[in-house]
Amino acid sequence: MGRSGSMFPVSEKWKMVRDKEAERKYVVCNASEGEIDTFKDYFVLKNFPHEVVEGMNIALSTLGAEKGYIYLNKNYFREINEKLSPMVGEDIEVVEKRGGYVGGEETSVIEVIEGHSPEPRIKPPFPSCSGLWGFPTLVNNVETFCAVSRISKGSYQKKRFYSIAGSAPNKGVYELPESMTIEEVLRETGNLPDFDYFLQVGGGACGEVMLPEETGRVLQGLASIIMYDREETDPYLLMKRWVSFLLEGNCDKCTPCREGLFRIMEMIKKGNFEDVEDMFLVMEKTSLCPLGRVAVTPFRSLLEKIIPRNGDND
Amino acid sequence: MEITINGQKIEAKKGETILQAGERAGIEIPSLCYHSDLSIRASCRVCVVDCNGKLLPACSQVVEEGMEIRTDSELAEKARTINLELLFSQHQEECYDCVWNANCQMLKLAREYGVEINRFKDRKASYPMYRFGPIEFDGSKCIDCRNCIEVCDKQEVGFLKIKGRGHLLEVFPSKEENTDCIYCGQCILRCPAGAFESVGEFEKIEDPFKKEKKRVVFQIAPAVRATIGEEFGMPFGEVSTGKLVKGLKELGGEEVFDVSMGADITTVEESKELLERIRKNDLPMFTACCPSWVRFVEFYYPELISRLTTVRSPQIILGGLIKTLLARKKNIDPGDIVLVSVMPCVSKKHEIEREELKIGGNLRPVDHVLTTREVGRLFRDKGIDFPNLSEKKPDNPFGDPSQSGVEYGVSGGVMQSAVYNLSGKKVKLTEKKKGLKEGVVEVEGKQARLAVIYGLKNAKEILDDLKKGVQKYDYIEVMACPGGCIGGGGQSVPVNEKIREKRREGLCRAGGTGRAIRAKENAQVKNLYSTLFKKEKKIHQICYTKHYKAAKTLLEKNEQGEENEN
Numbered sequence: 001m002g003r004s005g006s007m008f009p010v011s012e013k014w015k016m017v018r019d020k021e022a023e024r025k026y027v028v029c030n031a032s033e034g035e036i037d038t039f040k041d042y043f044v045l046k047n048f049p050h051e052v053v054e055g056m057n058i059a060l061s062t063l064g065a066e067k068g069y070i071y072l073n074k075n076y077f078r079e080i081n082e083k084l085s086p087m088v089g090e091d092i093e094v095v096e097k098r099g100g101y102v103g104g105e106e107t108s109v110i111e112v113i114e115g116h117s118p119e120p121r122i123k124p125p126f127p128s129c130s131g132l133w134g135f136p137t138l139v140n141n142v143e144t145f146c147a148v149s150r151i152s153k154g155s156y157q158k159k160r161f162y163s164i165a166g167s168a169p170n171k172g173v174y175e176l177p178e179s180m181t182i183e184e185v186l187r188e189t190g191n192l193p194d195f196d197y198f199l200q201v202g203g204g205a206c207g208e209v210m211l212p213e214e215t216g217r218v219l220q221g222l223a224s225i226i227m228y229d230r231e232e233t234d235p236y237l238l239m240k241r242w243v244s245f246l247l248e249g250n251c252d253k254c255t256p257c258r259e260g261l262f263r264i265m266e267m268i269k270k271g272n273f274e275d276v277e278d279m280f281l282v283m284e285k286t287s288l289c290p291l292g293r294v295a296v297t298p299f300r301s302l303l304e305k306i307i308p309r310n311g312d313n314d
Numbered sequence: 315m316e317i318t319i320n321g322q323k324i325e326a327k328k329g330e331t332i333l334q335a336g337e338r339a340g341i342e343i344p345s346l347c348y349h350s351d352l353s354i355r356a357s358c359r360v361c362v363v364d365c366n367g368k369l370l371p372a373c374s375q376v377v378e379e380g381m382e383i384r385t386d387s388e389l390a391e392k393a394r395t396i397n398l399e400l401l402f403s404q405h406q407e408e409c410y411d412c413v414w415n416a417n418c419q420m421l422k423l424a425r426e427y428g429v430e431i432n433r434f435k436d437r438k439a440s441y442p443m444y445r446f447g448p449i450e451f452d453g454s455k456c457i458d459c460r461n462c463i464e465v466c467d468k469q470e471v472g473f474l475k476i477k478g479r480g481h482l483l484e485v486f487p488s489k490e491e492n493t494d495c496i497y498c499g500q501c502i503l504r505c506p507a508g509a510f511e512s513v514g515e516f517e518k519i520e521d522p523f524k525k526e527k528k529r530v531v532f533q534i535a536p537a538v539r540a541t542i543g544e545e546f547g548m549p550f551g552e553v554s555t556g557k558l559v560k561g562l563k564e565l566g567g568e569e570v571f572d573v574s575m576g577a578d579i580t581t582v583e584e585s586k587e588l589l590e591r592i593r594k595n596d597l598p599m600f601t602a603c604c605p606s607w608v609r610f611v612e613f614y615y616p617e618l619i620s621r622l623t624t625v626r627s628p629q630i631i632l633g634g635l636i637k638t639l640l641a642r643k644k645n646i647d648p649g650d651i652v653l654v655s656v657m658p659c660v661s662k663k664h665e666i667e668r669e670e671l672k673i674g675g676n677l678r679p680v681d682h683v684l685t686t687r688e689v690g691r692l693f694r695d696k697g698i699d700f701p702n703l704s705e706k707k708p709d710n711p712f713g714d715p716s717q718s719g720v721e722y723g724v725s726g727g728v729m730q731s732a733v734y735n736l737s738g739k740k741v742k743l744t745e746k747k748k749g750l751k752e753g754v755v756e757v758e759g760k761q762a763r764l765a766v767i768y769g770l771k772n773a774k775e776i777l778d779d780l781k782k783g784v785q786k787y788d789y790i791e792v793m794a795c796p797g798g799c800i801g802g803g804g805q806s807v808p809v810n811e812k813i814r815e816k817r818r819e820g821l822c823r824a825g826g827t828g829r830a831i832r833a834k835e836n837a838q839v840k841n842l843y844s845t846l847f848k849k850e851k852k853i854h855q856i857c858y859t860k861h862y863k864a865a866k867t868l869l870e871k872n873e874q875g876e877e878n879e880n
Contacts, residue, residue, distance in 0.1 A: 122354070122355075122356050122371075122374045124376070244481065247481035247482070248481045252458065252482055252483045253355070253357045253458075253460075254356070254357050254358075254359055255357065255358050255359045255360075255397050255400050255401055255457075255458075256359055256396075256397060256400065258458065258482065259400035259401070259403060259404065260400065262437060262482065263400070263403070263434060266434075275433075278396045279396075281392065281393060281396065282359070282393050282396045282397050282400070285362075285368075285369045285389070285393050286359040286362050286369050286371075286393050286397060287359075288356060288357065288359070288371075
């Protein structure tokens with residue numbers, strides 16, 4: 001599985017790019033890391049840049065690709081580009097991320113590298129068939145490339161990087177076995193608090209809200225855990241934060257994501273969620289890019305688990 | 315390959331979209347932002363269809379072998395309905411003051427799916443209204459499909475832009491000094507939400523009839539006769555010159571003349587100028603019948619203004635003749651004539667305002683321009699049953715144009731007419747690419763290279779070449795709108811390539827047989843040159859003009875209502 005959170009098998013992507021006959025091919029390392037309170041890619045790039053670059057080089061040679069790009073989060077760019085650029089070699093170029101959250105969606109990444117504005121493309125075609133300048137392009141996450149390098153060296157130990165944030169007592173990035181349950185991850189890192197809490201798993205914007213009793217499962221998707229003190233957290237403020245972030249970060253191109261999020265914002269203001277299922281339906285089923293589809297997750301799970309659906313007039 | 319739509323097996327071609335496959339098989343799949351003239355952006359999400367529980371946008375999804383598609387599943391219809399409700403939540407309805415005349419796709423679908431159009435409060439109620447030249451844009455109607463931006467970019471104008479407004483976006487006209495609207499009005503035709511219209515399209519159409527003791531005289535442009543029927547649901551391309559004349563008389567027009575006659579005069583003078591320029595090697599020469607094209611040169615390429623023919627456009631020439639010759643004949647004060655042009659074009663509304671076109675310093679050749687849409691509306695408002703009107707001929711002495719004059723309304727018409735007038739032969743034009751045809755004609759032993767262009771993107775390439783000193787053509791006809799005036803910004807909606815083709819065929823039929831083909835052989839033109847136009851001075855006064863560097867249009871912005879907090 002890739003480490004971006006979209007749960008796409010890495011080998012499939014590689015195969016698609018490898019098997020596609022084309023004059024040129026490209027490799028992109030997506031280091032846009034746009035989710036709220038998520039910083040595991042930053043940690044990997046900062047601590048293991050050589051392995052990331054090596055993973056990319058393996059991809060370049062395995063796929064017969066001509067050039068690689070590291071698409072780097074703006075803040076990270078400022079901080080680590082100076083260190084990163086000299087070590088990437090001639091075949092790889094570091095490109096600064098543009099735009100908001102949607103700027104990290106893989107086809108928006110391609111648009112920006114090509115010099116256009118950060119707006120998603122219609123899929124299909126997928127980047128593995130037709131990406132940069134119409135050529136097959138492999139887009140993988142930072143951590144994925146790091147893992148590739150470790151696998152090739154035989155040093156891969158089936159671990160992944162977990163970023164833990166929010167009101168967790170011991171915030172940070174931890175490298176732990178993939179097979180651990182969320183509860184085990186919390187215990188291992190000293191993050192089982194004595195206060196009543198809930199989690200957001202999979203990113204501070206589009207992650208799913210999870211109650212303590214649900215943490216007995218293995219983390220799927222983006223390894224980002226954010227802890228909220230249940231008593232201290234105003235769920236309406238939290239939703240406001242999400243919706244502002246998402247409205248700010250989406251591209252406003254398609255109706256369901258643009259208008260659906262706007263209406264969700266209105267509902268949060270009014271505390272009336274009568275129409276919310278309709279918004280979820282069109283966002284999930286008819287959005288142009290994954291953003292609108294996953295943006296439903298936090299609201300739906302919070303409304304189900306934290307706010308009692310009857311009598312939600314705050 | 316075979317696919318199934320709503321249980322019906324159809325043959326689909328590899329690489330085509332579900333929408334295209336459905337259309338070929340006669341299955342209508344509801345869509346909104348899709349326009350066959352533009353690229354596929356798949357942004358409105360109204361055309362979603364159900365493919366085994368997955369919703370796919372029919373406009374962009376390419377067919378796959380064995381696909382089973384339902385346009386009418388509960389899921390597809392529900393999602394489509396909600397998306398429509400969300401689109402309506404952006405759009406302030408003003409259905410009876412709309413270029414779509416309560417007949418738009420949004421309303422059609424709303425009726426079909428029981429859409430609650432006021433389910434959500436209009437979020438754009440406070441968005442501003444902009445006015446630039448003869449065009450208005452009402453932001454409170456915009457549904458963010460961005461068709462207007464694409465069509466404006468396609469014209470290489472780029473006047474319509476998008477900017478942030480809170481967390482959302484807003485279409486707006488550019489304030490940049492070096493970018494300006496050229497008034498082609500293609501945005502009006504491409505907006506599915508009726509957010510664009512020409513200034514006064516609803517409020518001012520009765521102005522020409524308001525002045526007392528004035529003689530209202532109409533002149534009708536070539537292209538309108540092949541399109542006005544569309545306003546009343548008549549078939550595309552049906553020619554209704556006679557009904558149009560009759561209808562305008564019922565509106566109170568004392569006379570109705572044919573601008574195609576003006577076109578014949580433009581041809582005679584323009585071919586004279588061409589010949590002169592060929593002799594002096596003062597080439598290339600551009601046509602100047604299309605005011606949007608003229609404005610494009612005057613604003614973006616002022617250094618090439620001298621390339622424009624100095625001959626006036628047909629409506630201005632004929633207007634000048636009506637105000638002088640007719641006034642004298644009928645013994646009336648030219649100031650008592652209210653001359654109304656019926657045009658396929660919004661840019662013509664701007665053209666009549668140009669100061670240098672006044673005759674003798676103060677007399678405007680034309681007082682009002684009404685577009686095809688506006689005349690259609692007037693007929694409806696006045697209860698004129700257009701399809702069932704009897705037929706009347708345009709009035710003389712400006713009622714019997716040549717075939718070439720009528721064909722001014724299609725791309726290539728001006729060029730063919732001028733060249734035919736000079737050489738007595740129609741020139742064979744070959745299509746080099748969409749919107750660009752080429753040909754060669756021999757004039758006095760010299761080979762003149764011809765280009766016929768529509769769409770300003772094609773024109774821009776030639777202008778840029780000329781700026782670099784590369785001259786590929788000697789005589790260039792440019793029309794801003796696709797297909798020429800039949801695709802003009804004042805014409806009826808909807809419009810697309812197929813509709814334009816039918817209009818073109820219709821207009822070429824309207825040119826008819828049994829009349830003069832060559833402009834100068836037209837008896838009424840001959841008569842004019844043997845009387846009034848014996849004097850060079852008169853010809854010059856009525857037929858010639860100058861062009862100037864254009865200034866940026868004054869941009870008016872009207873805020874509407876209270877600002878909503880986003």
